[in-house]
Amino acid sequence: MSDNPNYPIGTAAVSWLDSSNQIHIRVYSTDGYTLTERCWDGGGWVAGGFNAPGGAVSATSWQASDGVHIRVYATNDDATIEWCFDPGSDWTQGQYTTS
Structure with a gap:
């Protein structure tokens, strides 16, 4: 349907304490x-500040x-x-x- 939003086809997630x-989660x-x-x-899910072109995604994080x-x-x-x-x-x- 043309009125549907673009649905995710790929997802990556990171988290830390x-x-x-x-806990903090980024998807x-x-x-x-x-x-x-x-x-x-x-406090609930909110839109983040990251936005970039891409057809596939992976992610990693670390605490220093x-x-x-x-x-x-x-x-x-x-x-x-990257x-x-x-x-x-x-x-x-x-x-x-x-x-």
Whole structure:
């Protein structure tokens, strides 16, 4: 149906606990063209600030002494692009390149 929204065809998720044991979840979904982020920080699901082109998605995260680091890998136009979120910064394109 033309009036239906674009439904996700691929999903990746990351999670971590903060210092007060609050769980945080990030879900990255693609409709085949665009990746979007949904966030859970204990108060319900909200739209996140990440949005990028991509037909496939994977993600990883880790917690370091400075906070949580997130990497999202989006496949688009026969290449994989790395997107990075690090403490104190906004989303930036990473250095990963497809061989």
